[in-house]
Amino acid sequence: MTIGWILERDRENFFAGTERVKKLAGPPTPSFACPFCRAHWAQARELQAHIAVAHFVARPILIIDGVEPTRTTILRKRPIKISVLNSSQAELKMGSTPAIILTPEELVRQVELLKQAEVSLSLANAALPGTTPVITPYSLSFRIVAPATMRGVEMAFTEQLASGELTRALVGQFLQDRRCLGDGRDYATGLAKFALGILLKERPAGEALTLPFAAYRESYGAALEALAEFDRPLARLVTSMIRFAMNDFGAPLAVTGYWDLDLVRFMLANPGDANPPSAPGLSANRLSICPVDHGTGQILDLGVRMFSQPRWSPILSDECRQAAASALVDEMDRQKALAVWAAASWRLGAKMDAEEPLRQISAIHPFRTWAEPYLESLTS
Numbered sequence: 583m584t585i586g587w588i589l590e591r592d593r594e595n596f597f598a599g600t601e602r603v604k605k606l607a608g609p610p611t612p613s614f615a616c617p618f619c620r621a622h623w624a625q626a627r628e629l630q631a632h633i634a635v636a637h638f639v640a641r642p643i644l645i646i647d648g649v650e651p652t653r654t655t656i657l658r659k660r661p662i663k664i665s666v667l668n669s670s671q672a673e674l675k676m677g678s679t680p681a682i683i684l685t686p687e688e689l690v691r692q693v694e695l696l697k698q699a700e701v702s703l704s705l706a707n708a709a710l711p712g713t714t715p716v717i718t719p720y721s722l723s724f725r726i727v728a729p730a731t732m733r734g735v736e737m738a739f740t741e742q743l744a745s746g747e748l749t750r751a752l753v754g755q756f757l758q759d760r761r762c763l764g765d766g767r768d769y770a771t772g773l774a775k776f777a778l779g780i781l782l783k784e785r786p787a788g789e790a791l792t793l794p795f796a797a798y799r800e801s802y803g804a805a806l807e808a809l810a811e812f813d814r815p816l817a818r819l820v821t822s823m824i825r826f827a828m829n830d831f832g833a834p835l836a837v838t839g840y841w842d843l844d845l846v847r848f849m850l851a852n853p854g855d856a857n858p859p860s861a862p863g864l865s866a867n868r869l870s871i872c873p874v875d876h877g878t879g880q881i882l883d884l885g886v887r888m889f890s891q892p893r894w895s896p897i898l899s900d901e902c903r904q905a906a907a908s909a910l911v912d913e914m915d916r917q918k919a920l921a922v923w924a925a926a927s928w929r930l931g932a933k934m935d936a937e938e939p940l941r942q943i944s945a946i947h948p949f950r951t952w953a954e955p956y957l958e959s960l961t962s
Contacts, residue, residue, distance in 0.1 A: 642705035772808030846885030
């Protein structure tokens, strides 16, 4: 046992003295593999740049008449041109029917035929095998109304609400007119909201209104949202009138055919412009096709009268001052009265008479865009 122990110890000492430990290598070099072509890159940013150039997958896009629709869009007129970009296939679902898979070309042919439909569609771009496709969803509501249907709604509106008395009962009667049912319902509802806004703003004694005065703005806003989608002269007139009533001069000032409105909108948007809309001829016959709330009507009458004056006087200033101070007039109408006063007196050279209204509207949107520099030119 003793000899064996000695030999074993000697053997261990021998190996301990002759063994060489291998030199340890450093950490392995980083390697970033492309999941598509298996190429390797030393840095993550190099891999990212490689994928962006060699394996880029574009988002699929639907284009209707040159514009990509929002994720939820209402179409009021038949599209002229529909295009699908960067898509390998599409899924189309109409109403409660099961979804179907189509090629982009088949999808375009299907959509071009729609008039009244609720559509959900998803465009997919599966350009790289084995990867999750890039998908763009859209919800389209096709509410395309025939021109004859819209003309019927307009005739009913003019006959029942454009002249004479305006009541909630008449608004309800208008909505129940057979010409306002079916496909024309949305158009009729927008016009009815406008008429209801007039009632809420004027508050006639015979109407037991429970909504507050300020609710007229909400009704006007709902009418504007609905009617802005219809490319009809009456719809453009009503939306322009609503924007004027709400002191919104941001939209392009297209001619509506109602000269009073076109003139005063033009002058209040930019009083320095020397080319106002031309006045209608003396023989022109005016047709009542749309009601105007009394506050807006008063401002239009004031504006036409002031801008038609050949010279200015304190009497005209006092007339404008009274209109702007009336407790029965809505705040936004009082602001327009001040703007008419300032713009008309300034145009006729009575700049010192313009100082009083300019001071009151120089911080009020949207009139401050021109009132503030006018006022500064007086005080500098």
